[in-house]
Amino acid sequence: MPAIEARNLTKHYGSHAAVQDVSFRVEAGQTLVLLGPSGCGKTTLLRMLNRLVEPDSGAVLINGQDARSQPAERLRRGMGYVIQQVGLLPHYTVAENVAVVPRLLGHAPAIVAARTEELLARLHLPPERFAGQYPHQLSGGQQQRVGLARALAADPPIILLDEPFGALDPITRASIRREFRELPELRRKTMVLVTHDVTEAFELADQIMLLDAGRVQQLGPPRALLLRPANNFVRRFFAAEQLALQLRALRLEDVLAELQPAGEAHAISSIGSDTKPLSSTASIHDTLEQLSDSPTVVSGEPTVWVRVSETTARPLTHATLMAAFGRALRRLASEG
Numbered sequence: 001m002p003a004i005e006a007r008n009l010t011k012h013y014g015s016h017a018a019v020q021d022v023s024f025r026v027e028a029g030q031t032l033v034l035l036g037p038s039g040c041g042k043t044t045l046l047r048m049l050n051r052l053v054e055p056d057s058g059a060v061l062i063n064g065q066d067a068r069s070q071p072a073e074r075l076r077r078g079m080g081y082v083i084q085q086v087g088l089l090p091h092y093t094v095a096e097n098v099a100v101v102p103r104l105l106g107h108a109p110a111i112v113a114a115r116t117e118e119l120l121a122r123l124h125l126p127p128e129r130f131a132g133q134y135p136h137q138l139s140g141g142q143q144q145r146v147g148l149a150r151a152l153a154a155d156p157p158i159i160l161l162d163e164p165f166g167a168l169d170p171i172t173r174a175s176i177r178r179e180f181r182e183l184p185e186l187r188r189k190t191m192v193l194v195t196h197d198v199t200e201a202f203e204l205a206d207q208i209m210l211l212d213a214g215r216v217q218q219l220g221p222p223r224a225l226l227l228r229p230a231n232n233f234v235r236r237f238f239a240a241e242q243l244a245l246q247l248r249a250l251r252l253e254d255v256l257a258e259l260q261p262a263g264e265a266h267a268i269s270s271i272g273s274d275t276k277p278l279s280s281t282a283s284i285h286d287t288l289e290q291l292s293d294s295p296t297v298v299s300g301e302p303t304v305w306v307r308v309s310e311t312t313a314r315p316l317t318h319a320t321l322m323a324a325f326g327r328a329l330r331r332l333a334s335e336g
């Protein structure tokens with residue numbers, strides 16, 4: 001049973017159709033990204049999931065149960081909600097803001113305090129410095145982290161995020177996104193995230209739903225939208241950032257075959273050093289970054305070793321990895 005299911009959701013504002021006949025399923029632990037140009041209906045769709053907006057027709061099922069079968073407040077307690085404007089309470093300290101929902105739920109004060117400290121520390125807001133501060137004393141990025149800590153505080157199984165990194169400059173945004181991806185708290189969560197940033201979508205999504213004028217243009221894993229676009233809108237939407245997205249959509253395991261010379265008897269056993277092997281599930285983008293950090297330098301290029309046996313290892317550099325990536329793209333496109 002999917003954790004979230006949307007069935008034929010439609011919403012009009014007057015005669016304007018904001019969302020038209022949208023359906024999707026999100027399995028437990030997966031992330032769906034709602035992507036599309038401004039005004040395409042992303043926020044309206046997200047807010048139908050926690051009943052901040054009621055659909056004209058269609059239904060939302062949470063763990064198989066109709067969202068309308070329980071009071072909206074109870075439904076929302078099981079779903080964290082993170083928005084761009086953060087919405088911190090100005091007269092509450094950081095710690096009080098994070099603790100709002102667990103307190104409402106009647107969790108024991110000592111447990112709430114410990115959990116708040118742990119979350120702040122994990123989100124790089126050392127509690128000894130930040131717990132007693134007020135929202136106006138924080139930067140935009142720090143406020144967004146507090147917003148995220150607040151959404152995670154009661155450990156809800158589902159998190160809805162609306163442009164959660166929207167107010168940040170691109171560099172801070174990329175680094176917060178990385179921390180976000182690595183948060184152990186989020187690994188088990190079912191998430192629906194709204195963004196208009198295609199790179200963000202490709203970094204975070206298991207599935208992307210691309211919308212235009214309230215209608216689904218394509219729903220699928222990131223690489224399917226890139227390699228097998230359903231129509232010209234999808235093709236054009238990704239055209240400008242094609243390479244950056246391909247680097248995020250393909251993983252090291254996709255190019256392994258291309259790193260192997262024809263006729264080589266042994267399969268590749270590892271890439272990288274024994275102490276720091278590269279993960280075969282890392283994106284090519286992340287692999288290139290890790291390669292840059294390699295302490296081994298051959299002919300002025302950072303290098304890692306591709307091992308096929310105890311005694312045989314070949315060097316891998318940015319150039320050889322990019323060449324293999326190019327061949328893998330052509331192969332995947334022709335398999336289309």
Ligand SMILES: Nc1ncnc2c1ncn2[C@@H]1O[C@H](COP(=O)(O)OP(=O)(O)OP(=O)(O)O)[C@@H](O)[C@H]1O
Nearest residue numbers: 013017018036037038039040041042043044045196
């Ligand atoms: N409360 C409302 N009353 C009237 N029209 C609305 C309301 N909320 C949204 N709309 C309209 O519905 C459409 C979809 O809006 P929505 O906020 O869902 O888009 P979005 O994709 O999230 O946009 P953005 O990326 O700019 O936030 C827009 O045309 C918007 O003007």
